[in-house]
Amino acid sequence: MSKIEDTLVSTLKDIIKDRYDIADSGNMVMIEIPKDSNNGDYSTNLAMRLTKILKKRPQDIANEIKEELTARVKEIERVDIAGPGFINFWIKKTALADVINVVIDAGDDYGKNDSGQGESILVEYVSANPTGILHLGHARGAAWGDSVCRLLKASGYDCLREYYINDAGNQMDMLALSVEARYREELGLDFTLPEDGYHGEDVKKIGIELAKEYGDKWIHVDHDDALKFFKAEGYRLEMKRIRDDLEYYRCEFDSWISEQKLVDEGRIDKVMETMTEKGLTYTEDGAIWFKSSVYGDDKDRVLKKSNGYYTYLTPDIANHLYKFERGYQKLVDIWGADHHGYIPRMKAAIEAMGYPKDSFEVDIVQMVRLVEDGKEVKMSKRTGNAVTIRELCEDIGVDAARYFFLSKALDTHMDFDLGLARSKTNENPVYYAQYAYARISSILRQAEKVEKLDTYDLLTSDKETELLKYINEFPNMIAEAAKTRSPNKVCNYIQKLAQYFHSFYGAYKINDPSNEAMTRQRLALVLACKITLKNALYYLGVDAPEKM
């Protein structure tokens, strides 16, 4: 929260304490920036909220608060009571401009805040199986998860970005068989690709690579050894591809958790054991079931199949418990919409094992439809398969891809307009924002000197005030976006900031040799604007170009 807002809130709290003896334990006192600037620089609905407690008319309460407020806060220029009891206040222009020096001093750190108060939070995202290429379905969740973590880190959360690798299930055996088939194919031998196997280009390439490197060596060894080899190599090469794609897409991870490692450390058997000891399981039809319906799931779920193998659920429970065991207070997973029905059973497991139910949250990524010229693009033209992340980014650029995915709330079905993302025109929001940045950079390059000043008394026009107020809001917005895990708020902010800047630019000539004092003050404002815009783009993982 900025200095002025801080002052306002704490003063309002003091006032209701002193005058009405009401201690604000939660967030009774809130100030907001009215949508309509005729309603003040800031506004509070405090009087209306107190009306029930005090049993007085909101207008009367508002008037009492107004008196106290004008007496106590010197930065306030004017206070009005409006509508049903809103208290609106105007801040002295000179106080608003203080933000310029705050921004310039903070630099890359402007926007950082401590709203997270060190809460530890583990975010698991992407976690695609190492059996195929990352495609469109992963791209939205990947950009989202990455940006959410950038926001959390900036807001003082202790955040760990984690990728869970499903490298132990029977899909890995299927991968081995698929790789083997492609290997044989490349060697010109007869082969059969399993029906449930992986038919993608990626596996085919792995077969070709292995044939090139090893010749027919793996045809002549013991078949089990060969399969072990194909599994290991398939896994290694698939993971390498995934990591390369994610890096290219600017998604970073702090931790890669292997399911196989959980198996080797005995964590899955341990979970099974503990759940049984706690009486959470029963045996039926030769399988071991988890009484998940007791904890809110639709029905009970199998943990161990009658053939003795675990289902997908059991290692995943171990995966999540391991997060708690490492000391994380809060777990956030980002899952595709097709896993939606899986949430209740995982929540059930977490609750059953004694952890608070709401310490685990899942953000669901709704489906994305690729659209071009008004028609849905289902398949890649090149490969005939699902469109991959890399293919998408090579077409429209990483900046546009990330920005588009981040600009819509995660839980809405999204149409991704390829033509729009590709276009380098004003229709495209990414270019709108980046253009503003390039324009700012150009202005600053041409200036003789840009520096902090002691006073900004000339920045009093509506357009300047608008910019100042909005720049001042930035750390609040970041805190809010982190708390609600909503990078789309940052996109909205960027669009509006760019708009304010473009409008300001259109109204005034900034480098004006005939008015040096004004030029210096405006240049400092432009610099603050540049820093804010750059930082905002950083939280999205989008580049801020100096030139376009």
Place this chain on the structure above:
RNA sequence: GUCUACGUAGCUCAGUUGGAUAGAGCAUACGCCUUCUAAGCGUACGGUCAGGGGUUCGAGUCCCUUCGUGGACGCCA
């Protein structure tokens, strides 16, 4: 059929624990470059917040219901 999300302007979407006359961008129409990046700015047009009911000082927001769309309903992962 059951569960779960979503439904806001012609299109794509915002809308911050319920607040003031529901907002942007695009599209459409009309203006603005001998001047710091026109990839820009400005003006206008555009709404039964899917329909209905309820909760209250106040509902796009919360609850119920109908309709529509997507997804999930395996001893798959």
